[in-house]
Amino acid sequence: MARTSKARQQVLDAAARIVRERGAAALTFEELATESGVTRGGITYHFPTKDELLRALVDRDHGRWSETLARHCAAAGADPAGPLIAYVRTASTHDPEHRRFVSGMLSAVAHQPELLDGCRALYRAQLPDVAGSEARALDALAVMLAADGLFWMEQLGFLELPAEVRERLVARLESLARAAAAPPSEDSTD
Amino acid sequence: MARTSKARQQVLDAAARIVRERGAAALTFEELATESGVTRGGITYHFPTKDELLRALVDRDHGRWSETLARHCAAAGADPAGPLIAYVRTASTHDPEHRRFVSGMLSAVAHQPELLDGCRALYRAQLPDVAGSEARALDALAVMLAADGLFWMEQLGFLELPAEVRERLVARLESLARAAAAPPSEDSTD
DNA sequence: AAATGGATACAGAACGTTCTGTACAAGAAT
């Protein structure tokens, strides 16, 4: 089963396009055939079952997300708050198309949660160590969650910020990230 | 069309149960018939189309959520950070069943976003005024978003905190909410 | 008061469509 077949790439590209433009419900084999130019026979040859198609889609996007995060991490250099800021920047990237894709994929694989295990591992690797419940660790976690919340609330159409306000919010989150990563001053609450 | 019919209530209850226990994909008329005890004819009498069923489900839950939020608001009294803390408490309430219901409904109505307009209005009414991009307003928004992020990341299985850490996180969010609502001290960043 | 007509509320079966998975034949490539 050639991993680099041209038809296979076309199918994956078309699948991603369908998901982000028309949602996961529109991702049927027939739509996929007309959209990709590959016939159903070719599609089922490369992806015998729909699960495998979804798996390949998740893997592809997981890989890209991981690369983006790594790029932002590298750009942050040795900044102690680097990883957290990189996460904020990655998650808050204002890309409605990609957001729709992520949201569509999540509802597509809602009944096969194990497909997201790789993504979960990647996410958890970004989490600060909150075992001790130090205030600064909790703040770092809160910043991560705020970035996640921004992503989802915008995706759901619940939040629509003017561009400049949005930029200031992200900047504020980065500032909070830096504060949470600052050298311990031991003046935490309780 | 009686709004208070017994069969109608049974159908709605069964629908909510199905969505939160088995997801939106399991919400079919047949499953609904066996689960509610009302036959398909009775179901289609009260809900001629599936859209209307979903609309009724959203309305019902929207009403309940609104009530919960109002209760938390009332409990917060005249606290200047009251509404924000009430939102944090409402959103961060650890109720996996209701979370699954919300998540399932969102994927069920993914293709009729207008069904959520009521929920959007309710959400936006909770938003702090960020028009001026003051640091404190941005902090208040960040707290809201962190509560939202907590909700979604837990729902997606990406985040699983030990109970005591989770409690401290929520407490920390409330503390940040209070700080964001504190009388202006004009020592903000930039 | 009894009878009647119609609207309301529900039951049960069936239809047409859509989707996934599979089978099989034909063409291209090595």
Next chain:
DNA sequence: ATTCTTGTACAGAACGTTCTGTATCCATTT
């Protein structure tokens, strides 16, 4: 010529909707 790839057709199942039938209740009429 054998293997890889694609095209076509179909089976089986599931889903939303529609259709017809039936029982119950209330208002009106006689």
